[in-house]
Amino acid sequence: MAYGMLLPTWSRHHWRLIQHFLQMTLLLSLLCPPTESVPRDNGSSSSPGEGCEGFQVDVCGVCAGDGSTCELFSGTLFLSVLSVGYHRILDVPSGAQRIKIQETQKTRNYLALRTAAGDSVINGDWVIDRPGQFYAAGTQLTYKRPNEIRSRAGESITAPGPTNQELHLFVIYQQPNPAVYYEYILPKDTVTDNDSDAYSYSSVLPLVESHGIFPDPGNSDSENSLSSSHPNQVPSDPITPEPVPLYSWLAITTTPCSVTCGTGSRQVLFGCVERATHTTVPGDLCSITSHPGPQVEECQSQPCPAFWDVGEWSECSKTCGPGFQYRQVICQQEQGQHGNSTVIVASSLCDNTDVPETTSVCQLKICSEWQIRSEWTECSVPCGVGQRKREVVCVDNLGDIVADEECNMALRPQDLQNCDKGVCASSWFYSLWSDRCSADCAEGSRSRSVVCMMSQTNSLPLDNCDDEDKPDELMPCDLGPCTQRLEWYTGSWGQCSSECGNGTQSRGVVCVVQNSGQLEVTSEDRCSHLPRPPSAQTCFLKSCGSQWYMTEWSSCSRSCDGGFRVREVRCLQDDLTTSHDCDPALEPANKENCNTHTCVPLIDESCRDMYYNCVVVVQSRLCVYSYYRTTCCASCSRVTQRDTLHRIR
Incomplete structure (x- = not known):
């Protein structure tokens, strides 16, 4: 590396200072662990503001924080008219916390969630889940769908996080112009990247942090800079540092960045070096227990270009014959600090020369067709206007007759028509x-x-x-003049017997004999061979409206000493349906007393008192015993009859 070529210009005194500083920093890192907050367990039930009385909780959930430990991602996705089905609208990156996804208003659309591995979490495979708790991507998700008629709130998905994998948000399109608000936070890196790779967090091990350990060769005041105040430096102390090993693990190089654009990751490769000369030596000279293990750091490259994201093809517009199917094509771009948040951008940012097709021709099967199987029959009449018919069937592509619904009903040939055979004689x-x-x-x-x-x-x-x-x-x-002709003679109908409802009316019917135009009343027996006209008939002048109807009285409840009998009373209309319009003052009684005469007890000559003091037996209530019921039969029987009468009443 670059700083390895400058080592010959350093003096031995400089190297002793460096070794001493490394020892002090190592001790400091062991005695004073980092003060960074320990991430909470995913299973913890404590809320971000718990134990923060008197302080404000920032957007990152840190008590009295300033929001600098995380980055907030939020926005509202406005979608135009889509085809019916699933449409991917947002990718929630791994590590996201305090996730909130909410429809801006109540619609017939549904939210769906799927992991990056393709596993359905909520509302997958065209199955709408009931609202409740779901666990996926290392966190618990809460799915709500208000079902009150008056509620205007839409569906929502919330999760505390952090997630351990990327989640894909879909909308199941059913209603035009859906709008979805999203919000989540991503914690910022705990170590700040320096401008030079030589000063990355993994340059010197086993120190936890590095704050300019290597001096600038061009700075002659390097000794003073080492003696100045340092965050990890401890004051002079009688503590005797342990001997520093001769060999240690040092970051040598890194693997290529995992992505060619956006933010990716690369692995830091370590090698065993001699501390004094930084010369690479075999790995078995370094302690295997002090090997730092795999270390991954972020790497930045140019921003990723926008790309076309295509949705699933819709169903064919025709069940048979040529039709069309559609899909959504949107322009997306990876944004955000971690490069794994995809948002919809303007179509002009994508390559317009390679726009995917949004419409495709499809044909599920060859359509069935109508076939005429017979000629027109003869007209149904020899003259005038009649009808004729023929056989018309729907045949599929295999020649089998199928239901008429399989063919286009608008193109069905006529199978029945009128025919005119001319004027009939x-x-x-x-x-x-x-x-x-x-x-x-x-x-x-x-x-x-x-x-x-x-x-x-x-x-x-x-x-x-x-x-x-x-x-x-x-x-x-x-047939000639009438002589001795017998016939029934009827008079006019009389007045109806009822002013309202059904009644009867009568008329006079007599047997007469007609002789040369003269009528003479004679005995009815002479007209007995002729059908006798009715002398009475029912009549109806007008509706009576509601009136009281009653049944016959029931039998009396007692044969003597006063009983009662009952009957049912109802208010009915003309059509004999129940009514409430009858006059309560005219309601007939439905209960009355009966058999009020005194009962005459039957005297049983064999039931007599054998002793004169049977009244004492009654007063002492000894009649319950069979001996006293027999010796004082008359007295005990009177008591039994009296008690029975009281119970009945």
Whole structure:
């Protein structure tokens, strides 16, 4: 390295000072560990502001901090009209903390999350997960989807972090113009990179930090600079430093940067050197336990150019035949300190000569087609307007008949149409005259049927015959004057028995004999061979509205000493449906007393008291014993009947 060629110009005194300073710095790093905050365990439940009473917590979650320990990334992604499906809109880098992703308003769209390895975390594979807790990328994620009708808040995904891998945010597009706000922080590097590679954090080991250990060969005041105040320098102390090993591990070179643009990483390679001369020696001369192990540092290169990011192809616009499918193509660029945050930028920043296609021709299968399998049938009528039909089927590309929905219904050929066979010749047709006259005596008429029909072919009546030429349907007949003709004679209907609702009305019906135009009332027995007209019929003047209906009384609950009987009372409308419009003052009683006469006890001659002092047995309540119930039968029976009556009441 460059500083290795300057070693011959240094004096032995300088080297002793350097060795002494290395020893002091090593002791300082061992006795006074770094004061940097220890990262919290991912499983810790403490909040960023816990234990910070009286102080302000900054955006990095540091108590009384100034926000310099992290970098905040936030913004709002406004998306235009997309195709229905998944669209990748944001990459959340590894190490992100305090992640917050929120729809700006409630929509029919869904947020989806997937790891960089391709594992679905939330709403993957067209399966919408229920809101709740999910664990991925080394952190717990909270997915919320307000389902209240009045809520206007959209979906959200939050996580405390830090993540151990990159997360990809998708939107499942269902509704135009989605807008998503995102916010997360990335902690800044704990070691500041110097301008020269020789002064990187891994230049001198095993020191934890390096603050200008190697003097400037061009500076003659290097000794004074070493004796000046240094952050890792301790004052003169009687502590005797341990001997410094003759050989130590030293950063020799680095691997190429992992990326050709943006911020990447490279591995620091160490070699065993002699401390006095910095000459590379075999590795077995250095202590294997003091080997620093793999060390990785960031490396900066030119900013990455913007690139085209293509989405998934949509479904074909046609289920059969040529159609189109679409995909979203957006211009993205890696930004941010770690180079793993991708944002959407203007399309002009991408290479316009190599824009991916957004539309593609597609065809899932050959469309089915309509086929006419038969000729038109004969017209359904020999004259006039009728119908004819033919067989039309939908056939797929294999020649099989399929459902009509498989073909384009707008292009379906007609399978039924009208046909006109010209004007039909029609005539009046009539039947024979009836044999009987309509009257048994005096004048009557005989009848026949007359219809307009088409000659010999149509059996249906028509209406296009000339009415002036229509034959007569009635012909008069006279069987002579009426003598001794019996018939029923009816009077006019009387008044309806009910002012509203259903009632009855009656009329007089008598048997009369007609003789030469004269009517004479005779016995009804003489007209018994004739159908008797009804003398009564139901009548209905108007609706009664709601009124009370009741059932018959039930049986009395007791045969004596007072009981009760009940009946059901309802208020019904004219259509016998329940109503509440009846007059409560006219409501019939639904319960009444009955059998109020006193009960006469049945005297059992075999049930008598055998002793004169049975009243004492009753007072002492000894009737519960069979002996006393037998010797004082009459007294105990009266008590039993009285108790039974009280229980019933």
